[in-house]
Every structure is written in C-alpha cells, then in structure tokens.
Amino acid sequence: MIENGNHIVVVDNQIPLVADVLRLHGIECVTAPVITNALLHQTHATAIIVRSTTHVTYDLLRGTHVSFVGSATAGMDHIEHDLLRDRNIRVIGAPGCNANAVAEYVVTWLSQLHVSQEARIGIIGFGNVGQRLARYAAARGHSVLINDPPLADTDYAFPVSVSPVSLDELLAVSDVVSLHAPYTRTGPYATYRLLCAERIKLLRKNSLLINTARGGIIDEQALVKRLRSHEIQCILDVFESEPDISFETVEAVVHCTPHIAGYTQTAKQQGARMVLEAFRTHSALAFEVPALADMATLQTSPVEDAAIILKHPFRGAWLQSPTPQTFETCRRLTPLRTEHMQPPTWEELHGNHT
Numbered sequence: 001m002i003e004n005g006n007h008i009v010v011v012d013n014q015i016p017l018v019a020d021v022l023r024l025h026g027i028e029c030v031t032a033p034v035i036t037n038a039l040l041h042q043t044h045a046t047a048i049i050v051r052s053t054t055h056v057t058y059d060l061l062r063g064t065h066v067s068f069v070g071s072a073t074a075g076m077d078h079i080e081h082d083l084l085r086d087r088n089i090r091v092i093g094a095p096g097c098n099a100n101a102v103a104e105y106v107v108t109w110l111s112q113l114h115v116s117q118e119a120r121i122g123i124i125g126f127g128n129v130g131q132r133l134a135r136y137a138a139a140r141g142h143s144v145l146i147n148d149p150p151l152a153d154t155d156y157a158f159p160v161s162v163s164p165v166s167l168d169e170l171l172a173v174s175d176v177v178s179l180h181a182p183y184t185r186t187g188p189y190a191t192y193r194l195l196c197a198e199r200i201k202l203l204r205k206n207s208l209l210i211n212t213a214r215g216g217i218i219d220e221q222a223l224v225k226r227l228r229s230h231e232i233q234c235i236l237d238v239f240e241s242e243p244d245i246s247f248e249t250v251e252a253v254v255h256c257t258p259h260i261a262g263y264t265q266t267a268k269q270q271g272a273r274m275v276l277e278a279f280r281t282h283s284a285l286a287f288e289v290p291a292l293a294d295m296a297t298l299q300t301s302p303v304e305d306a307a308i309i310l311k312h313p314f315r316g317a318w319l320q321s322p323t324p325q326t327f328e329t330c331r332r333l334t335p336l337r338t339e340h341m342q343p344p345t346w347e348e349l350h351g352n353h354t
Contacts, residue, residue: 007283009047010035014332015072017272018049021287040064047283049275052078053328061089068282070275074098074128074262077183077214092278094271096128098262100339102212103132105261106178107341108309109210109235110140115176117141122174124167124194125181125213126151126158133178134162135343145170148181150189161349167194171202176210183214197222208233212261215240220249227252237261243324243331250318258314258331265336266292305337 008026011018012035019029028043032053037060040048047068050056056069057080069091071079076093084091121137123130126148137144138161146158147167158164171177185192195209195218203209203226211218215238224246226232235255239245242259250256269292276289314330 007046007285008044009049009279010040010043010045011049012051012054012072014051015049015272016268017290018072018276021276021289025285025287036060037062037064040066047279049279050078054078056080056083056091058083068092068279070279072097072268072271072275074271075182075214081186090278090282092275092282094274097271097274098264098267099128099132100342101262101264101267101337102129102180103136103343104264104337104339104341105212105237105309106133106210107136107140108306109255110137110176112306112310113208113233115208119175120145120173122147122165122170122177123162124148124170124177124179126162127180127182129212130178130180132343133180134159135346135349136341138162138349139344145174159346159350161346168199168202171195171199172204174204174207176208177203178210179213179217181213181217183216185216191217193217193219195219195223197225200226203232205231206233208235210235212237214238215242220246224248224252243327245318245322245324245327247319247322250315250322253315256315257309257312258318258327258334260308260312260331260334263334263336264339266339268336300335300338302340305340308335308337 009022010028010030012032013029019027032051035048035050035054041064044065046065048066049070049072052073052075055078067089069089071093073093074095074097079091083089117140119142121142122145123134124147126146134144134146144162146162146164147170152164181191181194184190197219200219200222209232220240223234227234234253236253237257238259239249273289280287280289317330318326
C-alpha cells in the first residue's frame, strides 16, 4: 500500500473509478464485509468510500483517524444519523446519481406490463427520482399525482404537469403507485412503514405498487396479505432487513429484483465522481476526476437492458436458496445497464399544457 501525504483511503472495490484515480495515493481496495473497525485501525485510514452495503456507525469509526466518509449512493440511511451532523467527520453522498436509472427502471416495467396511458400514476416522494419519473409519466400521457409533505410544507410550487394530493387520496385513486421517498425512522416526516396495513388496504383493486426506494417504507407482512388476495400487483426492488429477506415476501411478489434499479454504468460512475470530487476538496490531494464523457463504457442495447430488469433470475435463485448470500450474489453479478432515455424538461411539458 502506498502512503502519500497524510491520507489513507479504504475503498469498497465494487465502486468503479476510485482505484484508478487514487492509485498514486494511499488506497486499500477491499470487499464490503472486510471494512471493519479493525481494518481501519490496521491501515490507519483517514477516509472511507463505501456503498449502501456498509453500515457506517460510530462503532465502525471508533478510535480511528477517519475524518471523511464518502458514500457513492443516493440514499444515506446506511449512515448513522448523528454522523451526518458531526463536525469532525465530513460525510458526503451522491444525491441524484442514479435518478435517471431508477426512473428508467420504473418506465421499463410500465411498458412491459402494458400500463395504459389513461392510468393515473401516483408518486410518493418528489425528489431527484420522483421528479424524473413524473416527467417520463407526463410525457407518456399519464395523469400524475404527487405526495411529498416535506416539500409541500415549504410552499413549493409544484409543476402544472402534476397534482399534489394527500397520501390517502393518492393510494385510493392511483392505478400505479411508485415509492421514491427517503427512509427515515424519526421526525415529523418519518417514512418507516409509511405504507402501514391500513394504508395498504387503501390501494385500489388491480392497482400496481412499485418500490425502488427502501424496503422499510412498506409493512411487508401487510403487503403479503394483500398480495395473496390477488387484488393488487407489486414490483419490489428493495426489501426490509436486506440482505436477510423474508421468504414469504419474495414468494408472494411476482416481480422482484435484488436492489438493482439504479444499476447503470452512468449512475455508478456519477456516484463515484461526486464522492471523489468531494474528497479532493477535503484532502487537498492533487488528482484528476475524469468527466463522464471521457469514460469508455460498454454500450448495451435497450433489449438487453430490459431483459436484465424483466427476466432477472433473482426470484428463482433466491427461492431455491433463501439466504443473505444468495441475495448479495445476485446483486453483485447483475450486469450494469446503459441509460437509453432522457425525460422532457418541465418547460417542454408545460408547453404541451398551454
């Protein structure tokens, strides 16, 4: 291991780009399970760059020299909440890095299931992903309903292409409900089990529920009960207690994938770039972060990428061997897709409504 300056960086080896960019500096590339308190002590690490598979807690960092935590992910619920406010440790994520990838994933399912353009699309959470999906859905001719109380309470001016409504109304009238809210357990806008048993009962008959956000936002036991009545359909890319997933959940859900909605080359590279740029500022080390346009990528076809989403072997493999290891293996072996679509801008959509 090369030690250059005052920084030693422990990096999850599944994150692209980082090893090449930091190869002349102190870097230790390891698999996620190896990132432990003992390793951080052993390497004298001052920074870590991780994915959502690493739970970053004070116990992980206790007694170490780590002052920078970079997560090449849009979600941050794997980071202990108090660390986000710790002035001695800089915590950086990659918000929006996979927004288009996740929105494309949802649109692919809408096309595969032949969802009519007359269908009402309800989107819970109007952040990076929710807004992109809303633009795609409006362009397809759907009526788009939005529920985002934190945003609404700021007097945010929602685009004219969408209609903000209460959560209960959205659940009751939408033909498709897609979850894109962050996972939080406390505070006035907590989303833990936001879709509780009573709210799952509100879902209209023959509606489709899609969750690409976080598993804990849905009460899975209540969802399984409703699914067994054959009244609704469901697509799950995320699950409660990943990677130790409930066998009953996977058995009941016809369409499920192992947390790969955001798995595209662009999303992965953009997440890595965002963290590297933040680390360059933090560390004052001299290295170049290549632009996305300068990165050579293997282009896959829309048909190939749709097959990754629609025919993923995860469900069958997991039902044959329901273990956390099976989940992680299926996730790790999933090929990275290419992003093929871009939604129209709000201005373009608004022009269609005048």
